[in-house]
Amino acid sequence: MRNILITGANGQLGRSLRDIYSNMNDALLQIHYTDSDSLDITDLESLDSFINNNKIDLIINCAAYTAVDKAEEDIENCYKVNSIAVSNIAKCAKKYNSSIIHISTDYVFDGKSHIPYKESDSTNPVSVYGKSKLEGEIALIEQDINYIIIRTSWLYSLYGTNFVKTITRLCSERDSLNVVYDQIGTPTYAPDLANAIFTIAKTMFNDSNFLKKGIYNFSNLGVCSWYDFAVAIAQINGFKTKITPVDSNTFVVKAKRPHYSVLDKTKIIDTFKLTIPYWRDSLKNAIKGINSI
Ligand SMILES: NC(=O)c1ccc[n+]([C@@H]2O[C@H](COP(=O)([O-])OP(=O)(O)OC[C@H]3O[C@@H](n4cnc5c(N)ncnc54)[C@H](OP(=O)(O)O)[C@@H]3O)[C@@H](O)[C@H]2O)c1
16 A cells, blocks of 8 residues: 655645546555645644654645746745745655655746757746746755656646636637737646656556656647637637737736746656647547536
8 A cells, every 4th residue: 555645635736636546546545635724735843744644655746836926926925835845845755755746837947948848958937936946846856855846837627727717718708808829838737647647656656666756847748829729728619709819018917927838748758658648639628527517
């Protein structure tokens, strides 16, 4: 039996991990789902005793401060969750010999590239959120532990608030919409990432001499702008809403975003033998799910 702690289990990724696990039904895994109410990751003492009492073999850290614009003014709280707490998790993991799968972001890059980012490319975050997530990565890497950091992008799911649900709602309310076309990336359907996480977790458990620790990129396959993504959401839903491409200056937001954040997935595909769906195929599945709720 292996004990897995999932933090932030009520967020988009956490809930998608629950869904995937409930379909897997692997009796060899005992999963402990926690969120800010049951286990605040900024509280080192609680973390330490939870990991110790439950003999946690693997921590999947989905907890994060994800309000990118709010973070520009709420800097201390953002760093507390995305950096200091990750450092605490890493220290506990070292103390109790647990492994970690930690989720990070494409926002560690400045977006000046025009070819997909590899894990080894230089980071240069342009927002408080991106800086805090990068500091969390560094805190983890500094500890001599078994870790996997997965950088992902444009996450959406059946849960919480996300771009797919927002555009679906706006299309049902309006005749026209403006969406930015000068930010290019790739959407990630959270259940696809959740599947990848369980594959990686099993590899970590089955390979006693695990030599694959490090940073990995994960998103769906392909490339699009937010505008293309919105048009696809409208088309799949059958909305007739007129969607107009506009540049980022049209909307005043507090945090800067990278103009280009496509992630190169070669390393994760080759290392863990993953098959990753094309973003439009996953979007069709997601919309079916969202419309059936
Ligand atoms: N969403 C995206 O587009 C995106 C893109 C790239 C990377 N990521 C990364 O992917 C991961 C998962 O994102 P997500 O979209 O699933 O996030 P999410 O839906 O915002 O969920 C984050 C969860 O973390 C919990 N949390 C916050 N502070 C906590 C604390 N101190 N202790 C314990 N739990 C705490 C939140 O609980 P409360 O609601 O109770 O605060 C929430 O349930 C994060 O690491 C994020 O940085 C996300």
